[in-house]
Amino acid sequence: KQEVTQIPAALSVPEGENLVLNCSFTDSAIYNLQWFRQDPGKGLTSLLLIQSSQREQTSGRLNASLDKSSGRSTLYIAASQPGDSATYLCAVPMNRDDKIIFGKGTRLHILP
Amino acid sequence: NAGVMQNPRHLVRRRGQEARLRCSPMKGHSHVYWYRQLPEEGLKFMVYLQKENIIDESGMPKERFSAEFPKEGPSILRIQQVVRGDSAAYFCASSPDLRRNEQFFGPGTRLTVL
Numbered sequence: 001k002q003e004v005t006q007i008p009a010a011l012s013v014p015e016g017e018n019l020v021l022n023c024s025f026t027d028s029a030i031y032n033l034q035w036f037r038q039d040p041g042k043g044l045t046s047l048l049l050i051q052s053s054q055r056e057q058t059s060g061r062l063n064a065s066l067d068k069s070s071g072r073s074t075l076y077i078a079a080s081q082p083g084d085s086a087t088y089l090c091a092v093p094m095n096r097d098d099k100i101i102f103g104k105g106t107r108l109h110i111l112p
Numbered sequence: 113n114a115g116v117m118q119n120p121r122h123l124v125r126r127r128g129q130e131a132r133l134r135c136s137p138m139k140g141h142s143h144v145y146w147y148r149q150l151p152e153e154g155l156k157f158m159v160y161l162q163k164e165n166i167i168d169e170s171g172m173p174k175e176r177f178s179a180e181f182p183k184e185g186p187s188i189l190r191i192q193q194v195v196r197g198d199s200a201a202y203f204c205a206s207s208p209d210l211r212r213n214e215q216f217f218g219p220g221t222r223l224t225v226l
Contacts, residue, residue, distance in 0.1 A: 032214070034214075036217075041222070042219065042220075043203065043217055043218060043219035043220045044155075044203065044217040046216070046217070049214060089154070089155070091155075093215070098143070098145070098160055098167075098168070098207070099145065099157035099160055099168060099170075099171070100145070100147075100155075100157065100205075100215060101157070102147075102154045102155040102156070103154060104153070104154040105154060
């Protein structure tokens with residue numbers, strides 16, 4: 001059974017700092033890994049999707065890495081801004097099933 | 113190409129009433145997934161449907177919940193005789209045939225049971 005864990009559960013950092021969010025998964029037989037952003041009371045915004053054959057993906061100030069063998073992914077946010085404040089979700093679909101397994105998220109607060 | 117659409121965005125029901133949540137997938141997508149996010153919890157898979165077929169309902173509660181995705185029209189998640197514990201955000205996602213593991217999410221329906 002796949003389990004996805006995100007650490008830390010909450011994080012507050014001053015504006016301008018670089019930061020790393022962590023995600024771990026128990027079953028390395030993943031098809032891809034996706035990072036989402038969720039603002040309070042809102043839906044999900046897809047940030048980055050890493051295929052199982054890839055090691056990382058970049059979009060603007062965001063960089064996501066994937067290490068299947070160790071069951072880990074990191075989301076790196078450079079030069080954080082108050083607008084980055086949100087909950088960040090790590091999600092993994094399985095090969096056999098199409099459903100996505102989500103972590104509980106990291107609540108990020110960027111202090112102005 | 114419009115994204116995944118869900119309505120209503122907010123739904124208030126009294127205990128014992130029925131709730132019907134609608135999801136229109138992206139154009140060209142024939143796979144629909146429903147997820148539930150309870151307060152302070154992560155998103156949990158409920159059901160996966162293709163047109164006119166339920167593929168995987170392993171996350172659906174055994175009673176009061178049902179889902180359909182008819183040949184024409186939106187997918188419907190139906191909750192009968194709602195209880196306060198059903199209060200949650202319900203998200204729908206859709207995916208295309210060739211990339212079924214890349215799911216696009218709707219804005220969600222927030223159900224409040226009084």
